[in-house]
Amino acid sequence: xxxxxxxxxxxxxxxxxxxxxxxxxxxxxxxxxxxxxxxxxxxxxxxxxxxxxxxxxxxxxxxxxxxxxxxxxxxxxxxxxxxxxxxxxxxxxxxxxx
Numbered sequence: 001x002x003x004x005x006x007x008x009x010x011x012x013x014x015x016x017x018x019x020x021x022x023x024x025x026x027x028x029x030x031x032x033x034x035x036x037x038x039x040x041x042x043x044x045x046x047x048x049x050x051x052x053x054x055x056x057x058x059x060x061x062x063x064x065x066x067x068x069x070x071x072x073x074x075x076x077x078x079x080x081x082x083x084x085x086x087x088x089x090x091x092x093x094x095x096x097x098x
Contacts, residue, residue, distance in 0.1 A: 020032050020033050020034065021033070022062065022064070023062075024060050024062065024071045024073075024074075025062070026060040027060060027071060031071050031072060031073050032072040032073070033062070033064075033070060033072065034069070034070050034072050034075070035067070035068075035070070036050055036051070036067075036068055036070065039059070039072075039075055042072070042075050043075055050070065054068075058074075059071060059075055060074040
């Protein structure tokens, strides 16, 4: 006599938030968070530049475990602002005359 059994397990993700969604205190809502490397790739810049943006408050981030999670919507705002600066030729940097 042979008895065969079959078991199916279905795991459904929470459909309200994507798996990478975390609470961004600056946005006041759940948003998609990305790693430093992903943020640099999205922004078309180096990871050091993203760190500079974080230090100056231009992009939102939170510390999670041993690393950082960067708010993707704030990256989009930063990119849009950068494009506007380049297209208008205006810059927020001031040079001193020698």
